[in-house]
Structure formats: structure tokens, C-alpha cells
Amino acid sequence: MSKTANLTNRKTLHIEWGDCDPAQIVHYPRYLAYFDACTTALFKKAGLSKRQMLETYRIVGIPLVDLRASFKAPSRFSDTVVVESEITEWGRSSFCVRHRLFNRNVLSVECFETRVWAALSATDRETIESKPVPPEVIGMFSVDTNHSPARQRPRRNKLA
């Protein structure tokens, strides 16, 4: 019997001086830029480099439609933090990504992004519309837990 879990990516970030505001803490829009990069890294770990993914599936991106975030503790420049990211839910043409940012092992920011698989409209090149997520893409985010992640994805780990 086979069990599956969600593919998870862990990304280590160095909080930069330029990401912080005069209160000496991360200016919150920068967290959202971090999380956008973490979603990209999660797809890369699944085998989908963003540039290649856009070409292969003829999409323009995976833009946000909904965002929720809670900021529990501030981080400061020179801090090193770790963001754990996974896709928690797949809809027909949308999906939800959860990011949890840990600073010295304390959960400091939690963020839920709802994104859509988006392409240019065939009839109006100015319009972006959502498309069904290809099943093969969804399949790339399932981890067969009967095997250790290390054996399963030896070449992908270095990309994350």
C-alpha cells in the first residue's frame, strides 16, 4: 500500500539591510517577495523551473488571487531564517501554497497564497484567464512516503 504526502521545500534566507525599514525590522511587502521566490523554489524542487514551466505549458504565470498572512514576530537584518513551503490544496485551476517562516526555530510569519494557473486568452491577448492545472503537474508534488526523500529525488535536492 502506497502513501503520499505533499512535497515540501525548505529555503534558507538571509535578511538583508535593504529589506528592513526604519523600525529596523523587515518591511512586510518584502516578506511577500520572499514567499513568491519560495513558491518558485518549491516548483523547481518538483522539477519545474519557472522559465521552462511557462514555455512547456504556455502559461504567463501563476498569479495570486488571494493572500492571507499573519506576522507573529519581527525579523531583523543579519538574521537567517528558514521558509517551509508546500501546496496544501489543488483546485481545478487554482491551488493554495502555505509558507511558514521560522526565525531561530520560532514560527514568525505564516502565509497562505491562492494562485491560479494562468494563460493569455486565445481571443484577446490583453486578457489573462485561468486554465485547468495539468494533472501531471499536480502529480509532481506528491511524495511517495514509502521511500525516503533522499533516495527518491537525488538530483533535485541541490536545486531547492
Place this chain on the structure above:
Amino acid sequence: MSKTANLTNRKTLHIEWGDCDPAQIVHYPRYLAYFDACTTALFKKAGLSKRQMLETYRIVGIPLVDLRASFKAPSRFSDTVVVESEITEWGRSSFCVRHRLFNRNVLSVECFETRVWAALSATDRETIESKPVPPEVIGMFSVDTNHSPARQRPRRNKLA
């Protein structure tokens, strides 16, 4: 009999090339930077310039603790948009700001920020803690609707 309403600020923004991503639409963390500036502008309309406010009330800022946003329609570089901002709720040491971004009169992004009135801890200068919002500050966001806003705040309108 006196009626009050929430002070509202309208800020016109030009969507810049550098705010847009390779899909040619606003990269969503930039919306949050816009809204942060809109909250600053709302306080300025109430008579509280950010730098002065920090000095007067000895706070380090009004950082976010919670964020919700929904992105209903994309905006593109060279678009001109209007953001309407108001404080919808006051707690003891926190408050909620609602921003609604309109592009050609269509509601395109809606955002709810929960912020706290924050000062450095008296005992640990590395720690930021929330403080009760001064009642006089809350009072500055009430508009007496028996009078026209134009008569009431002649010198403030030019700041917004």
C-alpha cells in the same frame, strides 16, 4: 444631533514599469507597498505626518500583524489607479485599515491590514511591544458628517 463617519483618503497612483513582472502585470508584493504608502497618506490626511507621529507618540511604527488581500483584476504599467483607504475598526492597541484599489472604476484589489501601535519595550530595547492607541489619535479619524469635509479640513485636503 451629531453623526460621524470614518475619514477616507483617496490616493491616485501611476503604475510604474518597475512595479510589473514578466507577465506585464503588477507584481503583487508591490501592491502591499502601495497600500503601506496609502496608510501613511491616510494618517497624514488626519493630521499625522509619519515622522512627526513617531516623535510625538514615541512609537517605532504601526507594523502589520495580519493581512488579507484579494486580487480581482490585474493592473498594468501606464495605468492610473485610485486607492480608497479608511480605518474600519479600532481595538485597544490595534486597528484595521481597508484599502480598495480601483482601475477605471472597477474594484481590482481589496486589502485588509491589521496593524498595532508599537513602541520599544522600556526594559528591552530589542523588543517591540504594542501600546494602547491614544484616544486623541482615534478621534482624528472621525468625520462629523453634519459639516462638509471641505469646510472642516481646509488645510488637510492638499496633503492627501
Place this chain on the structure above:
Amino acid sequence: MSKTANLTNRKTLHIEWGDCDPAQIVHYPRYLAYFDACTTALFKKAGLSKRQMLETYRIVGIPLVDLRASFKAPSRFSDTVVVESEITEWGRSSFCVRHRLFNRNVLSVECFETRVWAALSATDRETIESKPVPPEVIGMFSVDTNHSPARQRPRRNKLA
């Protein structure tokens, strides 16, 4: 006898909290983002909205090839500054833009951008190459100084 001068744009900017770093002054990459927006505004004053310009002339942008800036005095959040921008030199496919940022009438930042008129290569859509600037575009940046600017460009002034 007719004399010409360079079209100049003046853009007023409010220094935002999120543009400043823990030293409480503008984080310098943000100045370059301001100046990019000021170049866009200068072209708009000349009658060339960026989106329209890209469509009309089938270019992908006017990217930088060279940058020089000197930072003479810092600016802080809540400051209001004015940036004066003009094109100081036209080459065959490149041009130089000068920006001068004034804070309380003191020249605080001076920046020289060298940009190219850039299109996708006809043979390789991954390659961007410079193209000659159309003479009509260059002509739009000359101001006939025998006439007052106010009479000459009544509808453009409001755009800047």
C-alpha cells in the same frame, strides 16, 4: 530665429517609510526606481505614454547600459522631494537622461542614465538589440523657447 531647449519634467515625490532602511534614510536602490519612473514621466510629458510607445515603435523598452549617480545628502521618510529630468544627449540608438533630486531646494542626488532604444531581434526572440531612435521621437523633446512652455503644451503639463 528659433531657439530650442531640452524638454524638462519636474516630478514631486513623497519619500515613503518602505523606501528607507534601518539608518532611516532612503535605501539607494530605491532612488534608481524613482529615477526610472521619472524617465517614464519625462517621456509621458513629451507625449509618449510608455505602454503606447512600446506598441507604436515595437520596442521592448529603453533599458540602461550605463549609470552614474552621486548621493550628496540623504533624504528621510515623510520628506517631499522634486526630481528634475531631461535628456541631455541623443546618440544614434542611445540617449542620456539626467535626473537631479532636490530636497528643500538642495541638490541631494544627481544621476546620469544611458539608455538604449531596444527591440527583440528579428532572428532570435530571446535577444534584445538596440535600434536607431526614430527622429520624430527625438523631436518631441525639443522645446521652442520663443514660445512659453505654458502656451506650447497646454494639455501635456497635467500629465507630468
Place this chain on the structure above:
Amino acid sequence: MSKTANLTNRKTLHIEWGDCDPAQIVHYPRYLAYFDACTTALFKKAGLSKRQMLETYRIVGIPLVDLRASFKAPSRFSDTVVVESEITEWGRSSFCVRHRLFNRNVLSVECFETRVWAALSATDRETIESKPVPPEVIGMFSVDTNHSPARQRPRRNKLA
């Protein structure tokens, strides 16, 4: 006889979607944010974490006074680039940092920053003034080339 060379740091960067503009290439102010982070990383390799450095030497930062950059080739999202950074010159209270960004081993951007060692004025806390760079700080950027870097700085390499 002992020979010295400049300490050099190499930082690998992943070009993010959000760093690119509608022309699908890095928006140039983002390069300057990269280089600011690279200067921080160079100091960290020398043993000076930014937060600690500010506390130890009671400075507010190392702000830019002059900037020169040339952009020779564009980079795109999903590219991985390497930035080599070193301090090429020390003045009394200023120093010059050179950054060279390589994309697939091709020099794509070169940048020269002139920065100052800056502290708050003792008499006016609103004024930032330059201070002499401590000789011990300058010494930390000299590499004795008679010894292999591996032997000389075993604990620092992991920080860079």
C-alpha cells in the same frame, strides 16, 4: 616576504521573477539591491556581520556616496548568476567596492560603489557624518597570499 591580496567574496544568486520587468529582464534597480547584499556578504566573509559591525563600531551604516555601473548583458528570471565582490581602494573615511556579475561565465554587470563609514553626529542626532575607517577593519580585508585561503579562514568560508 609576505604578499597580500584583497579578500574576495563570491555570491551565487537566483534571479527571481519579481526582480524582472515586463521586458522579462532584471529591472536594473534590483541589481543595486543585489550588490548591496553582496557588500554585506563581503563584510561577513571578513568577519563583520552587519548588525554586529554597527554595534561594535557605533556606526549607522556604510551608505553610498557614488555609484557607477555598466550593464553589458541582460539576465532573466530562472538564471543563476555569480557576483564577485572586493574592496579595491581604501580612503580615510571612504572605500570603493567593485562587483562583477557573471551569467554563464560572461561578465554581465560591473558596478563600483563608493561608500563611507558613517555615524550619527555627536552634536546633532539628525545628521549623519563620515568617520575614519578603523585600521583593524581595513586589515580584515587583506589576504596573506603566502597561505592558502582554506587554511587561513576555515570558519569564515561557510558564512559567505
